[in-house]
Amino acid sequence: MEILQNDLFLRAARGEQVERVPVWMMRQAGRILPEYRAVRAQAGSFIHLCTTPELAAEVTIQPVDLLGVDAAIIFSDILVVPEAMGLPYEMIEARGPVFPTTVKTLADVDKLKVADPEVELKYVLDAIRITKKELNGRVPLIGFAGAPFTILCYMLEGKGSKTFSVAKKYLYAEPELSHRLLQKITDTTIAYLKAQVAAGANLVQIFDSWAGILSPQQYREFSLPYIAQISEALQALVPVTVFAKGAFFARREMNALNCSVVGLDWNMDIAESREMIPDKVLQGNLDPCVLYSDFDEIKQQTQDMLRQFGGQKHIANLGHGVYPDTDPDKVRCFIQTVKEFRF
């Protein structure tokens, strides 16, 4: 049995009583820290940083040392999954991810493989193993993957988009292709997340970043059943967090998933979400843009959020990833405010 010096995050995730609310931030391992940018420059490219386990472990641990968060999240990307299935991506500076080839036909789906994580994704698992050794039990480590629907968006669209209308077109016009692709991504993701747990991840988070572009009916057909398969398979091993950005319409269904934690974005009212998701621990949900205001305002808004969540069954976080141009001292102010707050 692993002994953690600070297991607040895991105890809160399991719904146990805690002496204070734990805190971490989505995208904490990233460009807000000059120390990250230095390692990123040394690596030469984002993808090289992702695929070099020693460097990925180093930037994973930076926010624990430099920001004082209660959990680390493994430095990687959700797009390593399509890559492992046979669809490589490039990360273009100031533009984001691009897939030189996309999935277009059923034959393209059939050509993709269900990846063997210890082969195609061994570099992520190695990064987890190194991170666990170097963390030496200081805080828990979060593993993650994209939700199948969000991964499908990139595999069909080939790049980021405000509407993902190319990807959405397939849901309406080619439902069979869409479901076959979603199932293949799901099978890879379950094997991948199980391997992350075997390598040492203490909790896994599923990011459905583009959930908000779907109608409730489409979300029920094309996203939830696949998230349900993943959480069912993983919750038997570790607590699972489901974060579906923009899926305010699916909160009652989130309550029925076999998972421990549901992430909220900042558009979701806290009291209303408690009422709709009574059985889960909630994570979130400060607007990342609050961190552009002055220190007093950040403190007040953070305390106000903490009061609304009520101190238990809550993991403090932002409502989405921290923006890269945020002042690290403002981030520290958010984290310190959570750590010092008493009910």
Ligand SMILES: Cc1c2[nH]c(c1CCC(=O)O)Cc1[nH]c(c(CCC(=O)O)c1C)Cc1[nH]c(c(CCC(=O)O)c1C)Cc1[nH]c(c(C)c1CCC(=O)O)C2
């Ligand atoms: C949609 C998505 C992606 N990646 C991810 C998501 C889901 C979460 C979310 O909704 O924000 C998840 C992700 N990406 C990254 C992490 C690392 C761990 C952490 O949260 O700190 C995590 C959890 C590193 C990264 N992933 C990326 C960076 C920035 C690139 C760099 O450092 O050069 C980092 C630190 C690149 C990335 N990766 C992706 C995009 C759209 C981009 C470009 C946009 C941007 O620049 O922010 C896809």
